[in-house]
Amino acid sequence: MAELRMTELLSAFLDEYRIRPWNPGVDVDCCLFLAEWAMVIGHPDPAAHLRGTYSDEAGFREIIIQAGGAVAIVEGCTATINAKRVQQPAPGDIGVIGSPTNIFRQFGAIFDGERWLVRYENSIGPLAATSLAIWRL
Known part of the structure; x- marks a missing residue:
């Protein structure tokens, strides 16, 4: 039952978030996507x-470089x-997927x-893409 509720909540979040305009560093970009989801739940x-x-993009890349990657x-x-x-994702889990060697090809994602x-x-x-790290919120 909890998984069903998570799936429904995620679906509603995705419907709302997908129409929001790209606003990097404020609320809509590939990594803040995960933070916004965490707040919804x-x-x-x-x-x-x-x-x-x-x-x-340039400002975000600088943060990625300083941190050593999206993970x-x-x-x-x-x-x-x-x-x-966690090792295996469940609905609503967040992760970083992409290249283990190219920090500019790593993406925040929601399962x-x-x-x-x-x-x-x-x-x-x-x-x-390859899952580099997965978290259960």
Whole structure:
């Protein structure tokens, strides 16, 4: 029953979030996608320290470089809400997917029960990629 509720809540979140305009560093980008989802399910903002620190791709890339990749960024954010690292995703779990060696090809993603979804500039869609880290919120 809890999984069904999570799936319904996630579906409603995705419907609302996909139509929001791209707004990097404020509320709509590929990594803040995860933080917004965490807040929807009742957590405090795990990315509050990142909001307002960048406003474009170049600024975000600088943060990625300083952190050493998206896994480190999301790890820091999830630690603030006591998210649990897991090996296999369940609906509503968040993760970082992509290249283990190219930090500019790592993406924040949410698992919908079938696949990983990422926020693109103009939509939300699936991305088939290697799971680098997974957290249960």
